[in-house]
Amino acid sequence: MDINFDQEFWAQEIREREPDARPVDVIDAVEFARTQLGFVADEKQACVLRSKAKRGILNCSRQWGKSTVTAAKAVHRAYTRPGALVLVAGPTERQSAEFLRKASAMVRKLHIKPQGDGDNATSLKFPNGSRIVGLPGTEATVRGFSAVSLIVIDEASRVKDEMYQSLRPMLAVGDGDLWLMSTPNGQRGFFYEAWAGDNPDWYRVSATAEECSRISAEFLEGERRVNEASYFEQEYMCRFTASDGAYFDPALIDAAVDLSIPGLNL
Numbered sequence: 001m002d003i004n005f006d007q008e009f010w011a012q013e014i015r016e017r018e019p020d021a022r023p024v025d026v027i028d029a030v031e032f033a034r035t036q037l038g039f040v041a042d043e044k045q046a047c048v049l050r051s052k053a054k055r056g057i058l059n060c061s062r063q064w065g066k067s068t069v070t071a072a073k074a075v076h077r078a079y080t081r082p083g084a085l086v087l088v089a090g091p092t093e094r095q096s097a098e099f100l101r102k103a104s105a106m107v108r109k110l111h112i113k114p115q116g117d118g119d120n121a122t123s124l125k126f127p128n129g130s131r132i133v134g135l136p137g138t139e140a141t142v143r144g145f146s147a148v149s150l151i152v153i154d155e156a157s158r159v160k161d162e163m164y165q166s167l168r169p170m171l172a173v174g175d176g177d178l179w180l181m182s183t184p185n186g187q188r189g190f191f192y193e194a195w196a197g198d199n200p201d202w203y204r205v206s207a208t209a210e211e212c213s214r215i216s217a218e219f220l221e222g223e224r225r226v227n228e229a230s231y232f233e234q235e236y237m238c239r240f241t242a243s244d245g246a247y248f249d250p251a252l253i254d255a256a257v258d259l260s261i262p263g264l265n266l
Contacts, residue, residue: 028050029049029073029076030046030050032076032080037072037109038106038109041072042212042213044207044211048069048073049069049076053177053203055177055179055194056178056202057156057179057180057181057191057203057205058180058181058182059204060182060183060206060207061207061208061235061238064209064212064214065212066181070154070179071103073150073152074086074152075103075106075110078124079130081130084130084131085147086131086132086150087152087170088132088133088135088153089159089163089167090134090135090159091155093135093136096134096154097122097134099152099154100122100124100134103124107126142163143166147176148174149174150177151170151176153180154182156181156190157182157189157191157192158185159189159190161190183234183235186234186240186241187240192240196240207238210236220236223235
């Protein structure tokens with residue numbers, strides 16, 4: 001049965017329902033996902049759930065489960081930190097709404113009736129005052145949030161740089177975390193730059209389709225036969241191929257440039 005708690009009775013309800021339980025803010029995220037959400041994480045997904053990194057990036061194959069594991073991370077954050085604000089962005093509002101559907105299904109398993117926050121069309125409000133809010137896909141309509149605990153950007157390689165730049169300042173006051181997840185989409189944009197750059201702040205996780213036990217070798221071989229090599233490499237092998245419309249691969253250009261030539265300033 002779904003239970004819709006009032007915020008002021010949150011702590012008391014937890015004690016009455018689970019008198020011997022540990023405080024919710026110290027529950028291990030992997031254990032929480034398994035026992036409370038019914039999500040059994042594989043080894044790399046467990047690393048994502050347990051990571052305390054302030055900046056994380058998932059470069060993963062299609063169907064690896066990046067949206068599911070980050071939805072579990074978002075629900076764990078909201079459930080265990082009263083008053084936390086989690087923002088979910090994507091290339092379109094539909095993408096954010098799909099993420100919220102995954103989160104809503106998990107919330108039901110906590111015996112909490114999913115409900116909106118009353119202000120945002122795509123949102124989840126928790127009895128402890130925390131919220132998960134799905135954002136529309138345009139930069140002009142996402143401003144106004146502050147003291148954000150966690151920002152998740154789904155299909156980040158397809159989100160415009162302007163959106164990314166407008167979201168980052170929202171983490172300042174609350175010292176929040178930022179997680180990007182996507183398959184590659186050419187050698188361009190903030191997702192590629194964060195992955196390929198040398199900034200040590202980023203915790204990077206890569207998972208190809210060959211490393212995912214849920215994707216069969218037979219399926220992959222079929223996909224390899226019917227798709228162009230560049231598409232297969234990006235969608236399933238996590239490789240950033242040259243951007244569409246580029247005449248030359250940027251990696252080849254970089255390799256051909258000799259910076260030791262006097263007077264060459266690039």
